[in-house]
Amino acid sequence: MLNYTFIFLLVLGSMANLSAQEPSVEGNIFDYTKKVHSSLKDLKSLGATEYFKEIDNYRSDLEKYFDQKKRVCEGEFSTVILNGVSKNEKENKPLKLKPEERKLCFRELKALQLTFINNMYVARKRYLEYLHGQRIKELDISREQAVKSLQDSFNKRNRR
Secondary structure, three states, X not given: OHHHXXXXXXXXXXXXXXXXXXXXXXXXXXXXXXXXXXXXXXXXXXXXXXXXXXXXXXHHHHHHHHXXXXXXXXXXXXXXXXXXXXXXXXXXXXXXXXXXXXXXXXXXXHHHHHHHHXXXXXXXXXXXXXXXXXXXXXXXHHHHHHHHHHHHHHXXXXXX
């Protein structure tokens, strides 16, 4: 249980670094984590008309988060700074994740990325179905105009 708590704190500590770099994220690290999970939910329910305008924002924000979390799992941001400088930083000893903690971290990353892929699929499918419907409507209108034009042309010849 202590190891899972430690991993949770590691992820939160590393996200503090990201939130400091990311001006659009306000508040503490918990707000940023909530924002990421909210973005994953919002992505799934993204409307077809907003898809084209919004998808790049979702993609870039979430990919930044995944990159950051991957770096945490690899041990780049493995110390939690509570009072200025951590103990390990003072001693110049990097704190490594234990193999089971690393596996858990990568499992969580994989689950988040899988959710991202599935939600992207749902949003894109909805968008493509919307575009398909628009093209079908355009095709129907074109056919109706062509039939009407043909009828009008034959009606003029029959009157002569």
